Amino acid sequence: MEREASELFEEFKELTASEFFRRNKQMLGFSGKIRSLTMVFHELITNSFDAAEEAGIQPEISIDLKRVDKDHYILKHKDNGPGIPENYITKVYCTMFAGSKFRNIQSRGQQGLGCSGCVLLSQMTTGKPARVISGYKKGDEIKGVEMTFKMDVKTNKGLILNKKKVDVDSTGVAIELQFKDVSYSLSEQGAFEYIRRSMIANPHAKVTFRDPTGQLFIFHRATEIIPPLPKEVLPHPKGVTADDLIFMAKHTDKRRFRSLLTSSLSRMSTKRVNEIEEITKIDLNKRPKDMKWEEAEQIVELFAQMDFMAPPTSGLIPIGKEQIEKGIREILNPEFVATTTRKPKTYRGGVSFIIEAGIAYGGNSGRVVGDQKRSEIMRFANRVPLSFDQGSCALTEALKSIDWKRYGIRDIENTPITVFVNIVSTNVPYLSTGKQSVAPEDEILHEVRQATMKIARSLQKYLNAKRAAKEEEMRSKIFETYVPVILKEAAILSGRDVPEYEYILAKVTRRPKILDEIDKETLQELTNDDMVGDKDDE
Amino acid sequence: MEREASELFEEFKELTASEFFRRNKQMLGFSGKIRSLTMVFHELITNSFDAAEEAGIQPEISIDLKRVDKDHYILKHKDNGPGIPENYITKVYCTMFAGSKFRNIQSRGQQGLGCSGCVLLSQMTTGKPARVISGYKKGDEIKGVEMTFKMDVKTNKGLILNKKKVDVDSTGVAIELQFKDVSYSLSEQGAFEYIRRSMIANPHAKVTFRDPTGQLFIFHRATEIIPPLPKEVLPHPKGVTADDLIFMAKHTDKRRFRSLLTSSLSRMSTKRVNEIEEITKIDLNKRPKDMKWEEAEQIVELFAQMDFMAPPTSGLIPIGKEQIEKGIREILNPEFVATTTRKPKTYRGGVSFIIEAGIAYGGNSGRVVGDQKRSEIMRFANRVPLSFDQGSCALTEALKSIDWKRYGIRDIENTPITVFVNIVSTNVPYLSTGKQSVAPEDEILHEVRQATMKIARSLQKYLNAKRAAKEEEMRSKIFETYVPVILKEAAILSGRDVPEYEYILAKVTRRPKILDEIDKETLQELTNDDMVGDKDDE
Amino acid sequence: MTSRKEHALKRRDLAVNKLTSLGDRIIDDVAKQTVPAIRVPSRGTSNIVYDEDRRYYVLGDRYGQRSLGNVKQIKKIGQMVYMANFCKGLVQTGKTATLREMYYVSEGWDIDFGDQQESNIVGEDLEVTLGITREDLGLMPEEDGASVYGDITLKDDDVEINAMRMGKSGYTISPTIDEVELLDHNVERVIAVETMGMFHRMVQENAYKKFNTLIVGLKGQAARATRRFLKRVNEELGLPVYICNDGDPWGFHIAMVIISGSAKLAHVNHELATPNAKFLGVTASDIVNYDLPTDPLKDIDVLRLKELYKDPRYRDEFWKVEIKKMLKIGKKAEQQSFSKYGLEYVVDTYIPEKLDAL
Amino acid sequence: MTSRKEHALKRRDLAVNKLTSLGDRIIDDVAKQTVPAIRVPSRGTSNIVYDEDRRYYVLGDRYGQRSLGNVKQIKKIGQMVYMANFCKGLVQTGKTATLREMYYVSEGWDIDFGDQQESNIVGEDLEVTLGITREDLGLMPEEDGASVYGDITLKDDDVEINAMRMGKSGYTISPTIDEVELLDHNVERVIAVETMGMFHRMVQENAYKKFNTLIVGLKGQAARATRRFLKRVNEELGLPVYICNDGDPWGFHIAMVIISGSAKLAHVNHELATPNAKFLGVTASDIVNYDLPTDPLKDIDVLRLKELYKDPRYRDEFWKVEIKKMLKIGKKAEQQSFSKYGLEYVVDTYIPEKLDAL
DSSP, rough: OOHHHHHHGGGGGEOOHHHHHHHTGGTTTTTTTHHHHHHHHHHHHHHHHHHHTTTTOOOOOEEEEEEETTOOOOOOOEOOOOOOOOOGGHHHHHOOOEEESSSSSSOOOOSSSSHHHHHHHOOOHHHHOEEEEEEEEEETTTEEEEEEEEEETTTTTEEEEEEEEESSSSSSEEEEEEEESSSOOOOOSSSHHOOOOOOHHHHHHEEEEETTSSSEEEEEEEEOOOOOOOOOOOOOOOGOHHHHHHHHHTOOOOSHHHHHHHHHHHHOOOOHHHHHHHHHHHOOOGGGGGHHHHHHHHHHHHHSSSSSOOOTTTTTTOOOHHHHHHHHHHHHHEEEEEEOOOOEEEETTTEEEEEEEEEESTTTTTTEEEEEEEEEEEETTTTTTSSSSSGGGGGHHHHSSSSSSGGGGOOOOSOOOOEEEEEEEEOOOOOSTTSSSSSHHHHHHHHEEEEEEEEHHHHHHHHHHHHHHHHHHHHHHHHHHHHHHHHHHHHHTTTTTOOOOHHHHHHHHHHHHHHHHHHHHHHHHHHHHHHHHSSSOO | OOOOOOHGHHHHEEOOOHHHHHOGGGGTTTHHHHHHHHHHHHHHHHHHHHHHHTOOOOOEEEEEEEEEETTTTEEEEEEEEEOGGGGGHHHHOOOOTSSSSOOSOOOOSSSSSSOOOOOOOOHHHHOOOOOEHHHHHHHTTEEEEEEEEEETTTTTEEEEEEEEEOSSOEEEEEEEEEEESOOOOOOOHHHHHHHHHHHHEEEEOOOEEEOOOSSSEEEEESSOOOOOOOOOOOGGGGGOHHHHHHHHHHHHHSSSSHHHHHSTTTOHHHHHHHHHHHHHOOOSSSSSGGGGHHHHHHHHHHHHHHOOOOOOOOOOOOOOOHHHHHHHHHHHHOSSEEEEEEOOEEEEEEEEEEEEEEESSSTTTTEEEETTEEEEEEEEETTEEOSSSGGGHHHHHHHSSSOGGGTOSSSSSOOOOEEEEEESSSSSSBBTTTTOOOOOOHHHHHHHHHHHHHHHHHHHHHHHHHHHHHHHHHHHHHHHHHHHHHHHHHHHTTOOOOOOOHHHHHHHHHHOOHHHHHHHHHHHHHHHHHHHHHHHHO | OOOOHHHHHHHHHHHHHHHHHHHHHHHHHOOOOOOOEEEEEOGGGGGGEEEETTTTEESSOOOEEEETTTTTHHHHHHHHHHHHHHHHHHHHHHEEEHHHHHHHGGSSSSOOSSSSSHHHHHHHHHHHHHHHOOOTTTOSSSSSEEEESSEEEEEEEEEEEEETOOOTTEEETTTTTTGGGGEEOSEEEEEEEEHHHHHHHHHHHTTTTTTTTTEEEOOOOOOHHHHHHHHHHTSSOOOOOEEOOOOSSHHHHHHHHHHHSSSTTTTGHHHOOOOOOOEEOOOOOEEEEEEEEEEEHHHHHHHHHHHHHHHHGGEEEHHHHHHHHHHHTTTEOGGGGGGGGGHHHHHIIIIHOOOOOO | OOOHHHHHHHHHHHHHHHHHHHHHHHHHHHHTTTOEEEEOOSGGGGGEEEEETTTEEEEOEEEEEETTTOTTTTHHHHHHHHHHHHHHOOOOOHHHHHHHHHHHHHHSOOOOOHHHHHHHHHHHHHHHHHHHTTTTTEEOOOSSSOOESEEEEEEEEEEEEEEEESOOEEEEETTTTGGGGEEEEEOSSSEHHHHHHHHHHHHHHHHHHTTTTEEOOOOSSHHHHHHHHHHHHHHOOOOOEEEOBBBBHHHHHHHHHHHHHHHHHHHHHHOOOOOOEEEOOOHHHHHTTTOOOOOOHHHHHHHHHHHHHSSGGGGHHHHHHHHHHHHHHHHEBOOOGGGGOOTIIIIIIHHHHHHHHH
């Protein structure tokens, strides 16, 4: 019984993004009760940080999580950012693929899915509307608006239920959402650990968190310095594809291709454009829309052969080694900490990134398993903690590949160490939608290794110095104890009297340490020989 | 330097789905050269299969892959399906989230991303348009149209470059696409293995494939039976959430909630609706739009307590054990094969699924590593091979948890076995967007284990019988050899003559096998005792 | 009392008869048109029982079959018959062979052994089926027995031997000890020690004179010949036997196997166990009382002690207390650790105190 | 020739003097206001060299330091001095002790040992520093030496011993063999075998009469006392020594250590090596010629054979050929495997043929 095409295509329809993700919420990271709640915290916190920083405000967030019933929570999240103008509120919270961060700029979020995803999850699990109070400046005035709304997934738009003007003291957004089928946990993947790690990477922020038991945690600022705002960076010639050029050409308002090139790409001077024209024989004065694919391909191939300055790094704002140290000291209170921020590098030819790393030893470093301390890895991308998919992540892979024994750490698993790694980039190469693990680009692996090995050397020095101090103390004691008894015994052996030995004792006790080192080597050699001799079969 | 909100929101924009996926192509499974090409094969083949079957046609596909340059290929894919009407062609190939399979129906593809994703990848890597020839029936006439088009990502729509009527002999779609940055491979994850596995799960299909070296592979039909068309199935009450009810209520054309319930859910009789009304005291005669969330929640909670018949399974069309066996015999030519198709079960309360499994032993079963044969697992979901993410997949997990030793297979890793598992469901719970691994739902794990253990027992019987035949042969030989020498030796020991022993020899040699079995047990006990005795310390 | 030589000849006759009867049984069965089958007493743990009266382990009543009509058992019955013929030859010519030698000899048989282990098991089958020891069948262990020092005179093949006139390492008990005659002695007791280090210490400190004793150096787990020797001096000469081992579960059990026999050799314990022998030390109490240098108990030591605690051979209150105490203090000590107080201490002080206390 | 007793006394005096001189050196240094340091010849592999003339391993010229001024070395120097005093006491009183006993005695010292291993190493330090053997220092090994059967008469502490009149297991070489006098003998040669199984076979088959030989049962790797005994019967009595071991790398090397000394004990090889001793078998050629039952070479056997091939002690063409042949056939065989041809074959056929061929 064959059916014809027109009949079959009667059922053909189009979905909105909201409908699509309603059917596929796991693609937003909402899978599992614990992970779902952590993802909500993540989306709201990063959005607040980004908004405040973009507005030049020191971020301050207060979060209140109330438990209504098993797996049912009310979340109140309030920030001190610039707020959202009234007519953008439902766009931010109800329209998927909408956002202000689609430029080539370093920011925590980037996909225009975060906030609307939280509203979708809330609505799907509880049917409750979202409530938002936004305070924002208009001229010198601070306006306030309160709104309750739902998401209309059929249209990918908001549906305002209620709206009124309110008086607010300051700018910022407060949102209240309800969730079911989520769960608050203290585990490594849970919401609390997410906040704690966020604070290490964002020592300039303040967060107040009231947990479901009513306990209040205040994470203070470790520094008053607001990180500079990352600048939008034009793509680097080595990082664009022919498709990118064609895409730019299609959507530009420039009249000539040459001016499109200089204005849309970094490191692209008129001199370079002339060179390109000369080599490719392509008329770059033509209108961008007339650029053919083959020509774009030709230009991109030429890019690969030309020498350009590395991409500008003004777009990359690392946390900075001092700030990381402050964050670590504030949260982990370690015995020793070393941090480093590497110089910018590029991967895949043109995407610049910076690796920062920190090692904390002792204090509250490491994680507690039973009554033992184990080492732990804290991964971050643009200051955002990566809580999941540790196994497949390039940052983990790079750290695991380090031979820690070379740095005097015999059993890294069972050492109270926290290793912190942050990758800063306008374009972090995530492995999947969940944005929880970084792709193993060679240059990234290399940089993480280099950064960590550098600070591991500092840790080694610290541990060595600590050991040396202890040894020096024992050294004198050994001579004072052993010399008299040995000479007494030698006297018995020779059948003579014990001679005066004050001079000898003083001589060996005061012996400069450097000599010992040399002798140690001699002895080492001897001992090694002995060992080999012992193992040597007859 | 604070900036105010309105200024910040000047940069606010909305993306189309196409733009979004252009920036995130890895979310469509396009990551890595080999995987990208396999995904393209996957999308086109499943689409062709689905289309042909939906139209009641025995699928026949021909594929031609030409290598233009390193990592640069031209793919020609032609099917014998019902074709696509002219005005739907660009929708199918250029609009993301558009498709005809968003119903609750078992089909291979389901997300409305597949074909348009392939066009997007082609365009992004080569800038070349797609060329499609579609033949479709209109009334008694077969119409033919040829089109070249591109995708306009800014609008998520097609951009027709060229269109003309053509004469065609039969219905079906031929598409020609170019790709760069992809790679053809013979590995387990490569395109060739993908086709081979597809043929095992779809023995009713015929595929002709010309590979880049020009070699022609013809995969013949192993059966002429076209699988029946799966029916659309209404959701089961135990599988819906409050959000689903509200969503249905919002988009229904029914006038009363009670009629919405009976018409939108399976197993929902008027008697049931009356019960619900009585228990919840909710007026089910009200208009669907007036249904409140709390009421929907109340109804869903009640669903959980009520007894319903299991979901109708007319929507689930398994391959069938005979058909799997045919597919396996055609492709693997094994020494032994056992297959099974389980009864439908449900997971998460209301989603029905069927597990099918097959075991092939000997012949071309297993995969060749070096000069050794290893076992291999072939995973399928609705007849579609799952090539990636084997590690995290529930099907793999269930198979690995089986104690193969219990089935007489001592070293499963190094046995020439292919284990085939197919999960059939209107809603396969994939772990991620790539649709390559199944979530570990308890019921699914259980069914896979049960199915596989059942056929493993058949395999065990086969292997045992094979061994037994060999043993029986050796048995007679042993008696004929040993009895004379033992009696000769016993005679020497006793200092007497060797007695007549023909009768005894005949007696023991002809001894029925069943007695041996019993004696074997006695001996086993004795031997075990001996062993324990030996190990026992003094 | 018959002389040892006559005694030995009697034992040989007995062995030959028993071996012959095995062949008879099979030939008789065939003549009666019955499928021959041999009943072999089971040596599994479930058939090894502690005999409270005899104070050692014996075999119970369970049997297994070796039938000519069973494809798996026929090989074993064949091996047994071949082995019986081989042993008959040994006994008749007065020779002996090791199991290893027999294994190689079996290469020429029509039914040979897969490995040494298989031939050892069939050897035990034969022992237990005929109810005589492997030594009586001419199958000797490779290992020599203990060293003996002190005033005892033995007669081996017409040679008279005095164990105080054989050098510092004394007389070595040979596997054929059953054919040795105990001629004469001038001692009051026997003290066996676990290690040769302690044996030489005892010799050097003239313990044999001080205690008028034989000194036996066990060299760890006592060989069958050693156990047979200790049983004979105890029962034939009426000498009390004392065992002084390391203070750990292994030392305890070396002594216990001498006293109450081993589970594994339950079928020959009546020839090997010396139920009258006494454990002299080192005990957990000694460790505490003498403040000995110790090592901590390892996991395996603790495990072994707990096993011993449940073993019927350790049912005496003395053992219950000492095992519990050792587990409690979590320490063990070697005999030689008495050297902490000087090399002579063990002979001058420890052993006299222990003997007094008994 | 001085009597063994005088010889022993001389050795004792020498030991006491050497020990005293160690104390003198330290006291002298202190008196001269020099930090005392003791030079200890290195026993590392790089300082062990094969002496082509003497045909055994000796120590080279490299030294290590034990300085009172070095925080790591001072402990070792202290342990050495304490141990020297302990040994001086042993030698002066004519006693001996095991290393284990000394380890326990050291509990009372102000500088003790972390573990037995540490005290063993310092013991070797003392041996090599003073240039005398541990036996001369009164430190005896725990283990007894080989068993000896045959017509030789020894004198140990005024007791005369004949090794053919000591029972079937013969005379046991004690660790104090250096104080035993070789009084008289009536043999032409010495044949040493690796296992006690073979020893008893040789005794039983009257090999001592047939070949007019002493039979020595090595019990695996030869103890120091055994090696000293073989050297003495070879050099003092002029008896040729033949070694008949299993046909595998371990059997080869047990023989070679007797012949050319061990690397590990390079500092005392002049007292232990018997360069004139000869390897009698089993060789790879024997395996082939006599068609012996074999086991396949294990990985570790192959590895060991390749090591031996590079060892200077195996530089003879004979060894090169036999090692290569064994690697090629990939098989090894035990002495007892001759039982394939009957128990008497090894004595009646194999050994006579091998002795003839030498």
